Amino acid sequence: MSPTTIPGNFVLQSPAANDPLLDHNTQPSLDLQFATSKTLDDRVSGEPLVDHQRDVSSGKSAGTYVDSTGVIRTSKVNLLTYSEEFDDNAWIKTNVVPDTTVAAPNGALSAQKIKENSTTNSLHSVNISTATLMNGVYTFSVYAKASERSIIALNFTFANGTFSTSDSRAWFNLSNGTVGTTLNASDATIDPVGSSGWYRCTLVSGSFSSANRKVLVATSIADGSVTHNGDGTSGIYLWGAQLEEGSTASTYIKTTNLPSAAPRFDHDPTTNASLGLLVEESRTNKIPYSEDFTNTYWTTQNGVTDLNTNGVLNPKGDQAYLYTANSGSARKRLITANTTPGAVSFVFSVYIKSAGARYVQLLWAPTGFDYCNFDLVAGTPGTKGSGISNPKITDVGDGWYRLSMYVQNTTPTQVFSILAVDSASAAFAASATYKGEAFYLFGFHVEEGTFPTSYIPTSGSTVTRAADVASITGSNFSRWYEQSEGTYYAQASKLGINPSLQQTILTSEIFNTRYPEFSFRPASESPAGAARVYGTNLSVTSTVALDSAKFAAAYEDGVGATSVINGIYQGSNTVDPIGSTRSSIVMGNYANSFRLNGHIARLTYYPYRLPDATLQEITS
Helix, strand or coil: CCCCCCCCCCCCCCCECCEHHHCCCCCCCEEECHHHHCCCECCCCCCECCEEECECHHHCCCCEEECCCCCEEECCEECCCCCCCCCCCCCEEECEEEEEEECCCCCCCCEEEEEECCCCCECCEEEEEECCCCCCCEEEEEEEEECCCCEEEEEEEECCCCCCCCCEEEEEECCCCEEEEEECEEEEEEEEECCCCEEEEEEEECCCCCCCEEEEEEEECCCCCCCECCCCCCEEEEEEEEEEECCCCCCCCCCCCCCEECCEEEECCCCCCEEEEEECCCEEECCCECCCCCCCCEEEECCEEEEEEEEEECCCCCEEEEEEECCEEECCEEEECCECCCCCCEEEEEEEEECCCCEEEEEEECCCCEEEEEECCCCEEEEECCCEEEEEEEEEECCEEEEEEEECCCCCCEEEEEEEECCCCCCCCCEEEECCCCEEEEEEEEEECCCCCCCCCCECCCEEECCCEEEEEHHHHHCCCCCCEEEEEEEEEECCCCCCCCEEEEEEEECCEEEEEEEECCCCCCCCCEEEEEECCEEEEEEEECCEEEEEEEEECCCEEEEEECCEEEEEECCCCCCCCCCEEEECCECCECCCCEEEEEEEEECCCCCHHHHHHHHC
């Protein structure tokens, strides 16, 4: 296939300065520039082809990330289910039926016509229960396009289906793009989307005094009208419903059977460099009060004189707590209540900023005590106990560090504490001279695993962050994939080394075979933590341990395959490298396991085999 011929309805990409992946001789059919665009949009088609989910049902964490200013943010959440499937039973249809599908604002044939029946003097609508809403302000948005009807009403109403003068409601004209009558609404807006007649209609509620609510979209024949006579054929087009806390509509988040949080486009907290799409396994913070150190869950020992907020901001942008202890010989520390991470290995981490103290000690106490010291000036770990491994101190900007240590634990219940000490080599002792110097603290975190993941805030109970699930399937996959020949490219990095499992960046799995698979290898393999390209008749492992890598794998029926990691050419084989037809790719995991726990900066595909020299160039 010619390098300038690509399948589907795509436009050839212009060359980019210092970007060999977009040279005229290397035209991709898929180009996900996560680190650059900070979206799921494919640069070639301009459409969001990636399905991403992170379950936020049952009180799970929405997940945090670092924004471009170095501040920890919490992801936005779409509280609705089946956000594009109005024919699903989760959506209650009142005198309407979902009808034909048309192209949605993202180009996919996933928008539905909502056709009214012939019931007279009645409401014609779709609605979904939001009974789990807390009191407060919420924003409901949906993409809509006129068909025979050109006016819709968005509503926050009671879950029993009755209307009330306390409802929040607004009407929208899809012919001229204007907002009509509003009722008890903080705000209502209508914004054009592209040039095909689609609008995003947004309603911001008043403050709820009752959590028992539902959101509803109704067709209308006139501004301010709730009911009308249906004619059995008329309707509107709908797509992409979203409900979220707060007074602003965020970027659309697709959901299926569960509410979902937005994908996280993470940044380096010190340089603010964009790292790409963050993909992590599920983790739980076992500390129920990770930020409120005045709660009775926390206790102080032997002369802590001050534990309050003093105007310094923590990495989340809130007031940090200042810890100050008296000088003297007694051990002075801040201590958790009994915590039960279980008889498993876990990571203990906390954010610290010096307010005079140079050395701090993290301490855990199963039946005895074990510890690790950290130097807040040199930015290095110091002396540690025998039960501690892989201590790290990570600069997160503005004088803050994240301190962490891996504990190989056999005891179900522990207490955790933190204190200032005299030196990086200070051993733990019941009685010693501990300096009365101060430090700020934030974000206490205990999680099962071997390295720390993104911070999980808690405020009264332990909290779980669900795993990220990202894939491209169906027509979103077939539009750019070529079975007979092609080239995959990926650039990725990992958060830490998993001692027993591979960390998968990309795989295409079918019948227990996968090609290609790009992954970081477990510490148990040689070389420990290396990068690997794997697939049918194609397997190569890098010769050094890597925390980040650029991968490429090219294949062609009757010719064979080549794999390259960081510019290191590994040779080619002449065996059919593909086998069964592929229909999807998965990012960040293999078989719902072997999670990446890291960042994907870029993922690119070419529907032809690139020359070996080009593979080396684009991965160097």
